[in-house]
Structures are given as structure tokens and as C-alpha cells.
Amino acid sequence: MCGISGFQLFDNSAKASIETISAMTKTLRHRGPDDEQHFITENFALGSNRLAIIDPAGGKQPAFNEQKNIAAILNGEIYNCREIGRWLTSKGHILKSNSDTEILPHLYEELGEKFVEKIEGMFALALLDIERKRIILVRDRLGIKPLYYYLDNELLAFASEIKALLTIPSINKELNVKALIDYFTFGYILTPQSPYKSILSLPPASLLIAENGKATTKRYWNIPVDEKGKYINKNFKExxxxxxxxxxxxxxxxxxxxxxxxxxxxxxxxxxxxxxxxxxxxxxxxxxxxxxxxxxxxxxxxxxxxxxxxxxxxxxxxxxxxxxxxxxxxxxxxxxxxxxxxxxxxxxxxxxxxxxxxxxxxxxxxxxAGYPSYVADKYRDFIYGSPLKSGLLSINNLFLSLAKKFKKDSRIERLQKGLKLDELYAHLYWRIVFDKEEIKQLFVSDFLENQEDYSPFSKVEEHYEKFKKRGRLNSMxxxxxxxxxxxxxxxxxxxxxxxxxxxxxxxxxxxxxxxxxxxxxxxxxxxxxxxxxxxxxxxxxxxxxxxxxRRKKGFHLPLAHLLRNELEGLTLSLTGSEKKIKHRELNWNYINGLVKKHLQKNNDYAQKLWTIICYIVWKEKNEQ
The missing domain is CATH 3.40.50.620 (HUPs)
Structure with a gap:
């Protein structure tokens, strides 16, 4: 496991700077405290911060082929590296270590960009083909390891974490309002966006190939959605x-x-x-x-x-x-x-x-299908598929209304509201923090200017359209x-x-x-x-x-309690004038209303308040 970073200047006469790559690796030392290496050649630079796990003594990065004209850096692990290493040796390649990184330049020599289809593991990697003046960035099939990048007409830069990219002075740090709408809707930002307009996250199962001043991305793997899911081995447990x-x-x-x-x-x-x-x-x-x-x-x-x-x-x-x-x-x-x-x-x-x-x-x-939300989806489908739909909805609504009087549980309200939505939004509703109308109340109107047509659900809908032919549960x-x-x-x-x-x-x-x-x-x-x-x-x-x-237990903080007790000071900080001056994009009258109702225990707005707090802490830290 490591932190990786690097850049390519598209002007072939330009020279990469050791100061630039050193500043990038400095921010990633927590990811790899065992070794820090830089490699510079002409207009390219690679950096590695290594957490030494496989071949601690011999696995330094970058790793090269015999001619030293192909270099690779890796964050993650390639679990079938031994098998690939034996295959490469049989092809005449000379491997000098047992490192999983070292197989990459040799495998690329054999298979070209299809080398990634051969490797199994969790990884984000960069491969530099010096002769072709080409960089290939790759992220593993499921997105276990992160990889961010910046791209314009003059520069491609990449890193395991955004903070390394922000050390490059030319990178624009303008906030991405669309990404912030994602965040306040779901509590996280959807790939490929980042909180900055100029920085993107490489999607899972993707390659980015930069060559001759141009960059293209392509997928190399997909969830096999065309499988019908009908085959079953009678000995399925074994x-x-x-x-x-x-x-x-x-x-x-x-x-x-x-x-x-x-x-x-x-x-x-x-x-x-x-x-x-x-x-x-x-x-x-x-x-x-x-x-x-x-x-x-x-x-x-x-x-x-x-x-x-x-x-x-x-x-x-x-x-x-x-x-x-x-x-x-x-x-x-x-x-x-x-x-x-x-x-x-x-x-x-x-x-x-x-x-x-x-x-x-x-x-x-x-x-x-371990989450209760999948059971809730099935319950909704049962009601909507019944000839007694209207009667069942009425009975269900009455039952849930009574349940809310005896137990204050936001899940009851979410189930009640979710039953009124179509199947996709009913499923997503369990994770929504602020809905569309609440987003409008959370921000001042000027901040959301020109964002009327943006929906954080559009990316989700794209995925859903690809998957829905596989049936309700599998699609979700x-x-x-x-x-x-x-x-x-x-x-x-x-x-x-x-x-x-x-x-x-x-x-x-x-x-x-x-x-x-x-x-x-x-x-x-x-x-x-x-x-x-x-x-x-x-x-x-x-x-x-x-x-x-044993019933499934979550790992989340008891936010409703904490924000009224141990973290009450953090909650009350949202009502201070200092925050209003620093964060003029937020509608503080609306936020103060959430704080008051939560502290008075009229409503549980813990997740909403926590989402606002995390945004403010992040923004203030990153504006320093």
C-alpha cells in the first residue's frame, strides 16, 4: 500500500521540477511512511510514498523493465503477482524482486494497455512509457483504491489524495457547486466529481491514457449484468x-x-x-x-x-x-x-x-442484500403489486403514523414517505440527507444560480438504466x-x-x-x-x-445524542456570527431553525446538522 503521485507536462521541451513532485509526496507521507521516492525524466515526474508490505527490502518504487524505459508506481496490492511473475519469467523477463509493482512494466510490454485485465487485486497505479511519452492511470474494478487527477491543455497531474494536487500552484481551487449539491443530498460526492471544478476522480474499472497532448478514458470491466442469475449449483453452500x-x-x-x-x-x-x-x-x-x-x-x-x-x-x-x-x-x-x-x-x-x-x-x-432497505423495497413492491394497493397503503399509513407516536425513529418516517415514491427514489430515500426543496432552503439563491437543471440523481439514474433489466433486487x-x-x-x-x-x-x-x-x-x-x-x-x-x-449493528456515531450533549458546543457554533460571515453561501436562518428544533428535541435533525458541520470544518481547513 502506498500513496502515489505524478505529472506530465504536455510541452515536450519543458522540464519536470523536483520541487513540484517533492511537495506532492510530502502531503502523502501518512499513506507510506516507510520510503519516499521520486523519479524525473524530461517532462515527466513520478512520486511514491511506500508502506512496505510485499518484499519490504526489494520492492522500492518506481519499478522498471530491463531497459528502464517503462516505469510503474502502485498503491494497493496485486494478489496474483506470484502467478504473473512466473508467467513473465517463462517469457524471458528478468524480475529482480518479489514486489507486485515490478510485474507491471513487464506485463505492459507483453500485453499493452490490456495488461490490467490480467491483474487481480485492489489498486490505483500509474505506468510511464518513456519512449512513447505516454502515461496510463488505472483504478481497480470496484474502486477500492482512490485516484484523483487534474487535466488541462498543458498538464496532467494525479495523486492518491486531493491534497497532493492542491500543492501545484496552477491548479484552480474554485469550488464545484454540483459536487456540493451531491454532498448535501447524499452525504458524499458522486464519482467522478470532486469538491473542486478542476479535479476529477478516476472512475472504478477505468484507464486514463495520456499521449501526444491528449487524454482518453475507457472502461476495462463491468459488473456482468447480462447474466440471468438463473443458474444454481445444488451444493451452493459448499x-x-x-x-x-x-x-x-x-x-x-x-x-x-x-x-x-x-x-x-x-x-x-x-x-x-x-x-x-x-x-x-x-x-x-x-x-x-x-x-x-x-x-x-x-x-x-x-x-x-x-x-x-x-x-x-x-x-x-x-x-x-x-x-x-x-x-x-x-x-x-x-x-x-x-x-x-x-x-x-x-x-x-x-x-x-x-x-x-x-x-x-x-x-x-x-x-x-444485507441492508434493511432491500427488505423495505420488497415490502413496497408487495403493496404496489397487490390488487388491494389503495387499501394496503391506507392501513400501512395508519400503522406507521401510530408507530411514530410511540417511538421516535426517523426510519419509520422514511418508510412512510418512501412508499409514496417510485421504485428508484424509494430505494434512495433511505440515504437522502437534504431533498431538492431543502437544498434550496439551505443555500442562498445566488450560490445555486445556473444550477436549476442539475440533479444529483442523474448519475444514479444512468447506473439504474444499465442495471434494471436484471430485476428489482439485483438492479438496486x-x-x-x-x-x-x-x-x-x-x-x-x-x-x-x-x-x-x-x-x-x-x-x-x-x-x-x-x-x-x-x-x-x-x-x-x-x-x-x-x-x-x-x-x-x-x-x-x-x-x-x-x-x-445476531442482528446487524451499525458503526455510526449516536449523533442525535452527541449533538445535544457532548457536542452541543459544536451544534451551537452554527448559530454564531463568525460562521455567518465566513460561509455566506449558506442560509443561516434555515440552519438556526434546524439547530433550535433539534436541541429542543422537537425533531431529530442530527444527520442534517452533522452534514453541515462536516462541510464547514472541511471548508475552513482547506481555505487556510
């Missing part, structure tokens, strides 16, 4: 475990010790068991003991650790850690409102003192994999872990598992109202019954 174990085993490629994040839930538990089986050794496991969690959650994790006979560490994260929240948010290169970023950062911070690599159970919910799963997973879950994991020099590997998001999940019929994912059905059935032979029956 088949699933066999496939997942093979992927987990490949993820154990490392020359340093590994661990696993163990929550005591189904996903991390099955990864842990298969990790132990594949490694034939003792597993190192980490659990976060969050002060706001039910202690039964910690007990489940510790019982699972006992079952595994793992070297287990419980990381205690107390209410005193609340004091770190603003400083943690300020590390972000873009506004990001998923509050689970905070506990993910804190456990990564503690785990990194012991290990460089951990495995995680992230990604199973998007592949195998594929949609979430292409948006929510990439722009929220994976972004959160990368930023929180790499800020602490920790690599997190995610077997459930390996493209081999995604392709397998896509081939399955829907009832092996959501069976009745049971999500992740195939995982639960397959795990019966592997896990204690208690783990199988």
Missing part, C-alpha cells in the same frame, strides 16, 4: 465457501503480519474463520469497544475471538475521544458526512500500532455497488485507515466475489425477509449459532 475461501487466501499475500477487524457480526466472523483456515495459523483480531455500544456487541466479538483462539485486542474508545472529532474531520480532502468514519479512524489508529495490514468484512451487504444491489459502495463505504475505509498508515483489505469486494454474486438468483440473497441468505446458510457449519442470529 460452492460459496470454496470461492470465498480462495479469495480470502489470496488476500493473505504479505511479508508482514496481518490481522482482522472483528465486530462479532456475520461478515467479519466468516472472514476470520476462513482466514484462520487458509493461513493455518493464529489470527490477530481487533474489536472496537465504543462507549455508546451495547456491551452485548463487545461480548459477541470477544466470544468469537475465543472461538477463533485469536490473538485478540479490544480497542477501548471512550467518550473522551469525542474531543478528537473536529481534528479527525479536518483530515478529509472533501466534505464527507458518514459518521462511521470517526470510529473507523479511531480503531485504525490503535490497530496501526500493532500491524500494517488487516482484513475487513465490508462489502457483503451490497453484494448479498448493482446500483449501490456503483455509487454508495464506491463513494461512501470504500472512501471511508481508505481515508480512515491510510491516515494511520494501515492497509485494509476487503475480500467481499474482490471482483471474483462480485461476479459470483451477480450470477446468483435473487432468492439466494434476499429470501423472504432474510438478507445475505447464502452467507447465513453457508456459515452454519463454520460459526457459532449465536453469531448467525
Amino acid at each position: 460452492e460459496f465457501i470454496e470461492k470465498l475461501e480462495s479469495v480470502v487466501e489470496s488476500h493473505l499475500l504479505s511479508d508482514v503480519p496481518l490481522g482482522v477487524f472483528l465486530s462479532g457480526g456475520l461478515d467479519s466472523s466468516i472472514i476470520s474463520v476462513l482466514m484462520k483456515r487458509a493461513s493455518k495459523g493464529t489470527v490477530n483480531s481487533f474489536t472496537a469497544n465504543l462507549w455508546y455500544q451495547n456491551k452485548e456487541d463487545i461480548k459477541s466479538a470477544e466470544e468469537m475471538a475465543y472461538f477463533l483462539e485469536s490473538n485478540h485486542i479490544t480497542v477501548n474508545i471512550g467518550s473522551s475521544d469525542v474531543e478528537k472529532i473536529v481534528s479527525i474531520i479536518s483530515l478529509l480532502d472533501e466534505p464527507f458526512a458518514d459518521s462511521s468514519f470517526i470510529p473507523t479512524f479511531l480503531i485504525s489508529e490503535k490497530a496501526s500500532k500493532n500491524l500494517k495490514v488487516v482484513l475487513s468484512g465490508d462489502g457483503s451487504d451490497e453484494n448479498f 444491489l448493482f446500483l449501490d455497488i456503483s455509487t454508495w459502495l464506491v463513494d461512501d463505504i470504500l472512501k471511508k475505509v481508505d481515508l480512515a485507515s491510510m491516515a494511520n498508515s494501515l492497509e485494509v483489505r476487503v475480500p467481499f469486494i474482490d471482483h471474483r466475489i462480485v461476479e459470483y454474486a451477480a450470477s446468483l438468483p435473487e432468492n439466494l440473497k434476499l429470501n423472504g425477509i432474510t438478507g445475505k441468505f447464502i452467507i447465513k446458510e453457508s456459515a452454519k457449519e463454520l460459526l457459532p449459532e449465536k453469531i448467525l442470529k
Whole structure:
């Protein structure tokens, strides 16, 4: 795992500057504290900050071919590098190390730009063909590793994080209003946008090829949506475990010790068991003991650790850690409102003192229908597909209205409103922070000028149109994999872990598992109202019954409580005159109304207020 950066000046007579690439790598040292390297030739520069995991002694970057006219830098891991290395050696190539980076220039010599189709793993990489004066940027199939870039008529610059690009003086830092509308709608920015007009995120499964002053992008992989999902192996449980174990085993490629994040839930538990089986050794496991969690959650994790006979560490994260929240948010290169970023950062911070690599159970919910929203979609479809639709809607509305009186839960209101929307928007409604009308109230009118025709849903609709022929459930799963997973879950994991020099590997998001999940019929994912059905059935032979029956637990902060108590000062800061002067784009009368109603417990506006707070902290930090 590393941070990578670099640039190409399109004027071939220009000379790349060591000062420029050094400034870029300096901002990425947290991603790779073990080694920092620069390579400059004519109008090209490459930079690498290395977290040494595979061949720590011999795996310096950039890596070259024998003639040293092709160079490569890599952020991530290529899990089949040993197999590819043997194939390259049989072709006469000379490899000087066991590094996965070193296979890249040689593989490019053999296959050209199709080299990326051969590699399996999580990666963002840059390959420089010096003779052709060509740079190729590549991002892995699911977008596990990030890659940002800037492009104009004179310059292509790229980096693992936006902050490295912002060190280049010529890059325009004008805010991207469309991206901010994305952010306030969903709590994150949709690929390929960034908070700056001039900077883009390379989409997953994409190559950017810059040559002769021109740049083109193309996809090299897609979720296999044309599969019908009808084939089923009668021994599907054995088949699933066999496939997942093979992927987990490949993820154990490392020359340093590994661990696993163990929550005591189904996903991390099955990864842990298969990790132990594949490694034939003792597993190192980490659990976060969050002060706001039910202690039964910690007990489940510790019982699972006992079952595994793992070297287990419980990381205690107390209410005193609340004091770190603003400083943690300020590390972000873009506004990001998923509050689970905070506990993910804190456990990564503690785990990194012991290990460089951990495995995680992230990604199973998007592949195998683990979220309650998929059940809600099915419930809506049942009502709308019934000849008694109007009567059922009336009864449901009455029931939910009564439920709200007895329990203040925003999910009840969302379910009630979502049932009135079409199928796509009903699914998305669970994650919307501010809707279109609320966005208009949140900003002053001048700030939204010329944005009337922009909808953050347009990109989502593009994905949905590609997927909807695969059926209701699969279309929503594929949609979430292409948006929510990439722009929220994976972004959160990368930023929180790499800020602490920790690599997190995610077997459930390996493209081999995604392709397998896509081939399955829907009832092996959501069976009745049971999500992740195939995982639960397959795990019966592997896990204690208690783990199988444990309800899904979130990792989010208890925002409603915190913003009225430990973080009340942060909430009240939104009413100060200083904020109104600094952030004139916001409608402070509207925001003050949200603050007042939330603190008086008239409504739960915690997620809205948190989204505003994260934006303000990010903006003030990045304007310094």
C-alpha cells in the first residue's frame, strides 16, 4: 500500500521540477511512511510514498523493465503477482524482486494497455512509457483504491489524495457547486466529481491514457449484468465457501503480519474463520469497544475471538475521544458526512500500532442484500403489486403514523414517505440527507444560480438504466455497488485507515466475489425477509449459532445524542456570527431553525446538522 503521485507536462521541451513532485509526496507521507521516492525524466515526474508490505527490502518504487524505459508506481496490492511473475519469467523477463509493482512494466510490454485485465487485486497505479511519452492511470474494478487527477491543455497531474494536487500552484481551487449539491443530498460526492471544478476522480474499472497532448478514458470491466442469475449449483453452500475461501487466501499475500477487524457480526466472523483456515495459523483480531455500544456487541466479538483462539485486542474508545472529532474531520480532502468514519479512524489508529495490514468484512451487504432497505423495497413492491394497493397503503399509513407516536425513529418516517415514491427514489430515500426543496432552503439563491437543471440523481439514474433489466433486487444491489459502495463505504475505509498508515483489505469486494454474486438468483440473497441468505446458510457449519442470529449493528456515531450533549458546543457554533460571515453561501436562518428544533428535541435533525458541520470544518481547513 502506498500513496502515489505524478505529472506530465504536455510541452515536450519543458522540464519536470523536483520541487513540484517533492511537495506532492510530502502531503502523502501518512499513506507510506516507510520510503519516499521520486523519479524525473524530461517532462515527466513520478512520486511514491511506500508502506512496505510485499518484499519490504526489494520492492522500492518506481519499478522498471530491463531497459528502464517503462516505469510503474502502485498503491494497493496485486494478489496474483506470484502467478504473473512466473508467467513473465517463462517469457524471458528478468524480475529482480518479489514486489507486485515490478510485474507491471513487464506485463505492459507483453500485453499493452490490456495488461490490467490480467491483474487481480485492489489498486490505483500509474505506468510511464518513456519512449512513447505516454502515461496510463488505472483504478481497480470496484474502486477500492482512490485516484484523483487534474487535466488541462498543458498538464496532467494525479495523486492518491486531493491534497497532493492542491500543492501545484496552477491548479484552480474554485469550488464545484454540483459536487456540493451531491454532498448535501447524499452525504458524499458522486464519482467522478470532486469538491473542486478542476479535479476529477478516476472512475472504478477505468484507464486514463495520456499521449501526444491528449487524454482518453475507457472502461476495462463491468459488473456482468447480462447474466440471468438463473443458474444454481445444488451444493451452493459448499460452492460459496470454496470461492470465498480462495479469495480470502489470496488476500493473505504479505511479508508482514496481518490481522482482522472483528465486530462479532456475520461478515467479519466468516472472514476470520476462513482466514484462520487458509493461513493455518493464529489470527490477530481487533474489536472496537465504543462507549455508546451495547456491551452485548463487545461480548459477541470477544466470544468469537475465543472461538477463533485469536490473538485478540479490544480497542477501548471512550467518550473522551469525542474531543478528537473536529481534528479527525479536518483530515478529509472533501466534505464527507458518514459518521462511521470517526470510529473507523479511531480503531485504525490503535490497530496501526500493532500491524500494517488487516482484513475487513465490508462489502457483503451490497453484494448479498444485507441492508434493511432491500427488505423495505420488497415490502413496497408487495403493496404496489397487490390488487388491494389503495387499501394496503391506507392501513400501512395508519400503522406507521401510530408507530411514530410511540417511538421516535426517523426510519419509520422514511418508510412512510418512501412508499409514496417510485421504485428508484424509494430505494434512495433511505440515504437522502437534504431533498431538492431543502437544498434550496439551505443555500442562498445566488450560490445555486445556473444550477436549476442539475440533479444529483442523474448519475444514479444512468447506473439504474444499465442495471434494471436484471430485476428489482439485483438492479438496486448493482446500483449501490456503483455509487454508495464506491463513494461512501470504500472512501471511508481508505481515508480512515491510510491516515494511520494501515492497509485494509476487503475480500467481499474482490471482483471474483462480485461476479459470483451477480450470477446468483435473487432468492439466494434476499429470501423472504432474510438478507445475505447464502452467507447465513453457508456459515452454519463454520460459526457459532449465536453469531448467525445476531442482528446487524451499525458503526455510526449516536449523533442525535452527541449533538445535544457532548457536542452541543459544536451544534451551537452554527448559530454564531463568525460562521455567518465566513460561509455566506449558506442560509443561516434555515440552519438556526434546524439547530433550535433539534436541541429542543422537537425533531431529530442530527444527520442534517452533522452534514453541515462536516462541510464547514472541511471548508475552513482547506481555505487556510
